[in-house]
Amino acid sequence: MVNLTIDDKQVTAPKNATIYDAAKLNGIKIPILCHDKKLKPFGACRMCLVEVEQMKGRQIPACTTPVTDGMIIRTSTPDIVKARKMVLELLLLNHPIDCPVCDKGGDCDLQNLTYEYQVNANRFTDEKFHHEIDYNNPLIERDMNRCVLCGKCARICDEIVSFGALTFISRGIETKIGCEFEDALNCEFCGSCVSVCPVGSLLARPFKFKSRFWALTNKKSVCSYCGTGCNLTLGVKDDKVLTTIYDENQGFHKGQLCCRGRFGYQFINSDKRLTTPLVRKNNVLTEASWDEALDLVASHLKGAGASAGALATPRLTNEELVLFKKLMETAGSANHDHSAGYAHAALTEGFARSFGTTASPATILDIQKSDLLLVIKTDTYETHPVVGFEINMAVKNKGVKLNILSDKSGKLSKLPDATTLIHTPGSEIAVLNAIAKVILDEKLADGSAASIPGYAELEKALAGFTPDAVAGQSGLKATDIKQLASDYAKAAKALILFPAGNAYPGHNADLASAAANLAILTNKLGKEGCGILCMAEKNNSQGAVDMGFYATNGLNASQIIDGCANGSIKTLFIAGENPVVSYPDQARIKGALDKADFLVVSDLFLTETAAMADVVLPACSFAEKEGTFTSVDRRVQHIKPAIRKIGQSRSDFDIFGALIAKLGGQAPVAPSAVFDEIAAATQGYAGMSYAALGEEGVFAPVAVKPVLVAPKAGAVTPEPGKLALVTGSVLYHNGTLSQFGEGPMYVCPEGYIELSRSDAARLKIENDDLLNITSAIGSVKLKARVSPRMPEGVLFTPYHFGAAEINQVWTGAPITWVTLAK
Amino acid sequence: MSEAVAQQIEEQEPEVDLSLADKVIDKYIDLPGNLMPVLQGVQEEYGYVPRKVADYVAERLNVYPSQIYGVLTFYAQFHLKPRGRFIIRVCVGTACHVSGAPRIVETFFDKLHIGHAETTPDLRYTFEKVACLGACGMAPLAMVNDDTFGKMTVQKVDEIIAEYNQRPMK
Numbered sequence: 001m002v003n004l005t006i007d008d009k010q011v012t013a014p015k016n017a018t019i020y021d022a023a024k025l026n027g028i029k030i031p032i033l034c035h036d037k038k039l040k041p042f043g044a045c046r047m048c049l050v051e052v053e054q055m056k057g058r059q060i061p062a063c064t065t066p067v068t069d070g071m072i073i074r075t076s077t078p079d080i081v082k083a084r085k086m087v088l089e090l091l092l093l094n095h096p097i098d099c100p101v102c103d104k105g106g107d108c109d110l111q112n113l114t115y116e117y118q119v120n121a122n123r124f125t126d127e128k129f130h131h132e133i134d135y136n137n138p139l140i141e142r143d144m145n146r147c148v149l150c151g152k153c154a155r156i157c158d159e160i161v162s163f164g165a166l167t168f169i170s171r172g173i174e175t176k177i178g179c180e181f182e183d184a185l186n187c188e189f190c191g192s193c194v195s196v197c198p199v200g201s202l203l204a205r206p207f208k209f210k211s212r213f214w215a216l217t218n219k220k221s222v223c224s225y226c227g228t229g230c231n232l233t234l235g236v237k238d239d240k241v242l243t244t245i246y247d248e249n250q251g252f253h254k255g256q257l258c259c260r261g262r263f264g265y266q267f268i269n270s271d272k273r274l275t276t277p278l279v280r281k282n283n284v285l286t287e288a289s290w291d292e293a294l295d296l297v298a299s300h301l302k303g304a305g306a307s308a309g310a311l312a313t314p315r316l317t318n319e320e321l322v323l324f325k326k327l328m329e330t331a332g333s334a335n336h337d338h339s340a341g342y343a344h345a346a347l348t349e350g351f352a353r354s355f356g357t358t359a360s361p362a363t364i365l366d367i368q369k370s371d372l373l374l375v376i377k378t379d380t381y382e383t384h385p386v387v388g389f390e391i392n393m394a395v396k397n398k399g400v401k402l403n404i405l406s407d408k409s410g411k412l413s414k415l416p417d418a419t420t421l422i423h424t425p426g427s428e429i430a431v432l433n434a435i436a437k438v439i440l441d442e443k444l445a446d447g448s449a450a451s452i453p454g455y456a457e458l459e460k461a462l463a464g465f466t467p468d469a470v471a472g473q474s475g476l477k478a479t480d481i482k483q484l485a486s487d488y489a490k491a492a493k494a495l496i497l498f499p500a501g502n503a504y505p506g507h508n509a510d511l512a513s514a515a516a517n518l519a520i521l522t523n524k525l526g527k528e529g530c531g532i533l534c535m536a537e538k539n540n541s542q543g544a545v546d547m548g549f550y551a552t553n554g555l556n557a558s559q560i561i562d563g564c565a566n567g568s569i570k571t572l573f574i575a576g577e578n579p580v581v582s583y584p585d586q587a588r589i590k591g592a593l594d595k596a597d598f599l600v601v602s603d604l605f606l607t608e609t610a611a612m613a614d615v616v617l618p619a620c621s622f623a624e625k626e627g628t629f630t631s632v633d634r635r636v637q638h639i640k641p642a643i644r645k646i647g648q649s650r651s652d653f654d655i656f657g658a659l660i661a662k663l664g665g666q667a668p669v670a671p672s673a674v675f676d677e678i679a680a681a682t683q684g685y686a687g688m689s690y691a692a693l694g695e696e697g698v699f700a701p702v703a704v705k706p707v708l709v710a711p712k713a714g715a716v717t718p719e720p721g722k723l724a725l726v727t728g729s730v731l732y733h734n735g736t737l738s739q740f741g742e743g744p745m746y747v748c749p750e751g752y753i754e755l756s757r758s759d760a761a762r763l764k765i766e767n768d769d770l771l772n773i774t775s776a777i778g779s780v781k782l783k784a785r786v787s788p789r790m791p792e793g794v795l796f797t798p799y800h801f802g803a804a805e806i807n808q809v810w811t812g813a814p815i816t817w818v819t820l821a822k
Numbered sequence: 823m824s825e826a827v828a829q830q831i832e833e834q835e836p837e838v839d840l841s842l843a844d845k846v847i848d849k850y851i852d853l854p855g856n857l858m859p860v861l862q863g864v865q866e867e868y869g870y871v872p873r874k875v876a877d878y879v880a881e882r883l884n885v886y887p888s889q890i891y892g893v894l895t896f897y898a899q900f901h902l903k904p905r906g907r908f909i910i911r912v913c914v915g916t917a918c919h920v921s922g923a924p925r926i927v928e929t930f931f932d933k934l935h936i937g938h939a940e941t942t943p944d945l946r947y948t949f950e951k952v953a954c955l956g957a958c959g960m961a962p963l964a965m966v967n968d969d970t971f972g973k974m975t976v977q978k979v980d981e982i983i984a985e986y987n988q989r990p991m992k
Contacts, residue, residue: 154888164886170895180880180887181873181902414884788881 004071019062019073020048030075031084031116033091033109033198034150035063038254039159044150046087047113050075059083081117088119094129095199096145104200106213110148111199131176136184138746139205139263140194144176147201153177153193160256161192162392162415177201188731189747190385191262195246195255206263206743207243211235218245219642220695222629223261224315224539224622225734228253228364228386229631230261231696234623239643241268241623251696252365258385259732263743267621268643270740272605274618275647285606285616290648293615294655298662300571300598305332309560309569312338313576314536314544315737316652317627317639319674321540321547323656323667324575330665334554335569338544339502339537340583341557342812346500346534347545350512354520356705357683358545361519362495362531363633363699368394370529372401372491374484376428376498376507376515378410378420378789382731383499384535384632388412391497401491403484405431407726408796409789421484422791425724426506426716426815427474431481432514433713434470437462438485439521445489446523454708458517461710473715489522493529501537502582502735503727503799506814510711520706535632538735539622543630546682546700557583564592571598575652576619578736580608581802584812585777602655605740608802618649625651626671628678628693630700637697638690722817723759723795725773727810730798739802751804753782753797755820756790763820772821773797775809782806795820838874842867847882857885857893861900870901906941906948908966908986910934912974915954917961922974926962927951929979946991 001012006019006028013022018041023030033045043064050062053072059080062073074080091110099105134142154166154177165187169178179185194202216235223230231251235243244262248255267273277293278285301308310328312321328336338344347358355361367373367390381388388411394400395415402418405428413420423431439445440459449455467478488494496515500507515532524530536542550556555563561579563569565588572593579589593599593612601610602617610616622629623642630636645651650658653674657667668674672690679688684700692698718724732738732748739745753771765771769784773795782797782804790796795818799806810816846863850856860883864875871894880887894900910930914923931937934947941948955963960972964979966986971978 158886158889164888167886167888167892168896169892178888180876180891416884 002067002069002071004067004069004073006073007075013067015067017067019050019052019065019067019071022067023062023073023075028075030062031113032063033113033148034152036152036156036196037248038256039152039155039196042151042155045091045148047084049080049083049087051077051080085117085119088114088117089122089124091148092119092122093124093126094145095148096128098146102146102200103203103208104197104213108200109198134184137186137189139189139743140185140191141203141205141208142185143201143203144178146199147177148199149175149177150198151177152196152198153202156192156196157187159396160389160393161188161190162396162411163187166193189259189263189743190257191259192256195257195262204243204263206266207235210242211237216242216245219623219640220250221623221642222539222637222639223257224629225260225264225738226384227536227539227541227632228384229539229629229633229635229637229697230257230386231637232257232261234265234642236642241265241643253386253389256386256389259747260734260738260741260744261386264738264741266742267604267737267740268623269646270605272740273646273649274604274606274610274616275649276618277648278616280614285611285613290650290658293617294658294662297573297600297615297617298659300600301327301331301573301659302663303332304571306335306554307568307570308333309335309555309563309572310337311557311560311572311574311577311579312336312544312549313735314338314538314541314549315576315622315735316540316544317625317671318540318543318547318630318636318678319627319671320575320652320656321544321549322674322678323653323660325547325549326665327656327660327663328573330660330663335551335560335563336549336554337551337557337560338549338577339541339557340579340812341551341559342505342508343500343502343537344541344545344550345509346498346507346512347536347542348550349509351516351534353509353709354513354516354707356707357702359542359634359684359700359702360531360533360632361525361702361704362533363635364390364533364631365633366495366529366531366533367391367497368398368400370394370400370493370495372403372488372494374488374494374496374518375402375404375412376406376496376511377504377728378404378406378408378412379504379728380497380499380535381410381412383501383537383729383734385731387497387535391415401487403487405484407794408791419484421476421480423474423476424716425726425794427470428506429511429514429711429713430465430470431474431476432511432518433462433465433711434467434481435485435488436514436517436521437465438467438482439489439518442482442486444486445521448523449521452520452706452708454710458708458710465713488518493527494522494524495530496532497535498533499535499537499729501541501729503729505584505812510713513709514711514713516706517708517711520708525704525706533633537729539631540629542632542634543628543636546630546634546685547678561589561592564596567595569596571600572596573600573602574609574613575602576604578603578607578609578802580612581736581805581807582799584807584810586805586807587778589807602652604649607736617655618647619652619655620645620649624649625653627653628675631697634684634700634702635697636685636688636693636700638693716815719817722819723755723793725775725795725797725810725816725818726814727797727799727806727816730800733798733800736800736802739800751782751798751801751806752785753795754785754787754790755795756792757786757788758792759790760784760786765820765822769822773809773818774821775811775816775818777811778808780804780806780808838868838872840875840878843875843878847879851882857883857890861890861893865900869905870903873902904941904945906946907991908947908989910947910949910982911952911955911965912949913953913955913961913963914951915958917958918963921961923962925976926964926974926979929976933979933983946986
């Protein structure tokens with residue numbers, strides 16, 4: 001710490017602080033336009049000029065000058081105020097000053113500073129800018145006439161997002177911010193640039209002319225897409241969520257969001273929302289009262305026993321999942337599951353075996369504290385983009401080494417010095433085993449490893465996984481495998497990350513154990529910057545596992561589906577899941593749901609699955625209910641209603657509660673009471689309560705009892721003449737919910753199939769060609785996307801889209817062998 | 823992969839031979855801070871920096887295309903449009919100005935049907951006014967590539983054009 005004087009006040013500040021940081025830390029406000037606490041100091045705007053006595057009273061920028069001991073600083077002398085006024089005059093010289101129609105009005109740093117410094121006239125005259133406004137995309141409007149060239153947009157796009165869409169173009173008076181060759185903005189549309197823009201140059205188009213900033217009420221919430229658990233501030237007016245508001249102090253991610261988090265909120269107030277219960281009469285879904293619908297559901301559940309099944313989306317709150325389980329218990333059934341029954345296996349089977357717990361022994365905060373990251377599949381960026389930002393920052397700012405093991409390259413592989421090993425699809429477990437084998441053979445294991453249960457069995461099981469043997473199978477070089485093993489083992493801190501979800505059936509229990517073995521063998525567990533993070537797909541996937549909402553004594557999702565088909569399951573209650581689109585093998589799912597005697601679906605929308613139901617119950621979104629979500633790193637966070645419930649919709653909590661009461665059970669009154677039960681009964685949740693969770697949530701600790709498990713690595717047999725289709729998530733979507741978010745649908749409106757340039761050349765396929773993809777179970781038509789990231793012989797397709805149902809060809813195997821035809 | 827990339831881009835813009843860019847990139851690929859020498863090198867090869875080449879450099883050096891464009895537009899030395907085989911520079915500095923440089927400039931405009939910083943459609947000439955060529959004793963002064971023409975007159979403009987019209991394009 002250093003001692004210094006700011007405006008005659010004795011203060012202290014950390015040694016590496018700038019004058020700006022030191023002042024802010026001590027409650028002294030210095031005006032600034034080009035600063036964001038997440039970004040490196042830049043010194044562009046000259047608003048933060050201060051006087052330092054030791055520097056002969058010169059005016060120096062506070063944001064780029066480090067503090068020194070004994071510094072005497074004045075932040076607002078008459079000379080400084082004069083200088084700042086002139087800076088504002090110069091900034092306003094070419095600015096259009098069109099505040100009355102600017103959406104930034106009321107939230108604009110330039111406007112506020114002009115007001116604060118009373119710049120009511122300008123001594124200079126010059127022409128206004130005449131830059132063309134970029135209206136080419138539906139999400140971000142770029143009006144360079146209003147720009148003050150603070151560079152925050154270009155810097156955040158580089159330093160955090162690592163996309164680099166924007167840059168300074170030309171020089172001198174002609175300088176502007178733009179894309180290469182003056183192109184229209186065509187990026188991943190995370191809106192980070194919009195969030196940091198101090199003026200109205202970058203605006204969220206979906207929010208344009210919706211409301212003045214000061215008319216909005218800010219409601220804190222948690223994003224309901226992926227499992228990262230980002231905090232959101234919703235801008236609410238008249239019971240409508242109109243936008244998301246940037247708050248640089250919110251959450252571990254400091255307000256940073258991805259495309260779906262920032263622009264995907266429209267599903268909340270979508271006019272496609274269900275507003276009344278529907279009951280099938282004469283084979284048509286007809287509006288009905290809640291009493292009628294619930295009575296009908298209760299009559300089928302009452303005494304149903306094992307003939308009832310439940311499938312829930314892991315987007316429900318912890319409280320709702322517990323209550324859903326209770327409802328099924330009241331009906332006498334133990335058949336409940338989520339995420340197609342396999343997407344959680346890495347946790348519920350893999351980590352359960354290897355760690356004796358069903359949660360990841362690491363947090364997202366470990367990413368930037370590590371020395372080496374081993375990322376399994378570049379899709380990690382697409383499935384959890386804000387985790388991707390953390391990886392970007394770790395690699396670019398902290399010099400963390402990035403090793404990627406993937407079946408295709410991706411955005412992460414472009415990071416500086418990232419090593420990407422591209423293996424043949426389906427060989428990832430074998431490669432992980434080979435790494436474990438090298439660690440054992442080259443004595444890289446920690447001294448404690450030999451005493452861990454399962455060591456001898458693992459050593460035996462790995463005998464066949466020599467780097468040379470696996471190299472042949474995986475298409476990697478044996479030396480690369482050895483290098484990776486040695487890098488991982490020798491790093492003081494190393495963290496393994498992999499995504500899990502419906503679209504990643506290969507990321508199963510064996511993969512989780514294979515990865516766990518590496519961490520256990522090298523003792524990279526339970527320490528800062530170490531461990532494994534299994535990143536499940538949905539916002540409460542980890543919660544669903546923690547609440548035990550998967551098959552333990554009853555049937556799993558797949559068996560429930562089979563049960564419908566063979567008649568043993570008569571009543572199926574689906575809460576929020578959309579198996580017709582998101583579960584593999586659509587024909588099988590549809591056939592089974594058709595055969596179910598009685599199908600109840602509670603959902604926000606009339607999904608493909610809900611359309612098949614006998615009773616449809618209108619549920620409400622995360623913005624309308626109270627409860628808790630548990631993120632992939634087990635941060636338990638509390639959400640409160642931001643708006644009133646839409647139409648007659650009810651929370652699933654209320655629906656399950658009402659049904660329990662109708663079945664004669666004791667329904668809890670409020671989610672808080674259920675959460676108290678959860679806190680008492682769930683490992684790691686002890687002592688938690690809504691009050692204790694606060695705004696940022698609380699981590700549920702993970703206790704690990706390591707066991708070495710020999711993972712099975714099935715050999716992949718390529719089918720001659722066919723291509724390997726792998727499924728996954730695309731950056732803009734999460735599950736099937738994002739199809740109702742306008743933002744994501746603008747950017748990525750439909751499914752597609754990505755193929756390598758060499759396959760495209762061989763098959764004479766060009767971008768946007770409509771291809772017939774045929775597998776053993778069916779065929780589907782998708783548009784082609786020729787991409788440099790795909791290796792030869794491998795195809796990739798996202799699975800989210802109801803209009804391009806990839807599950808017509810996808811069997812749920814990690815790899816589907818297909819043929820392509822134009 | 824780079825071969826496949828090269829092949830694909832070549833199909834779209836056949837006149838750009840990316841092997842020239844490869845030659846330059848291969849030379850500097852391992853040098854830290856290689857963007858400037860690579861861009862200068864490719865400009866040397868193509869006479870300007872075609873978009874396809876800029877994109878290709880971005881892909882091979884793993885630099886954002888936007889960043890490359892930022893560098894290309896920052897420095898006056900880079901050109902984004904094809905340049906003439908012969909660059910005619912006429913000095914309009916003080917000494918040349920008072921010795922009649924404006925008339926020399928206008929004559930070139932009239933004869934070549936192009937203006938300042940423009941290129942003839944046949945890519946033979948690019949014309950530029952420059953502030954000072956540093957040889958005021960020879961005012962008014964013109965240069966064609968590296969050849970110098972002092973004490974310029976309107977008649978000499980015709981002679982210069984006639985002479986360079988004879989020169990081969992390569």
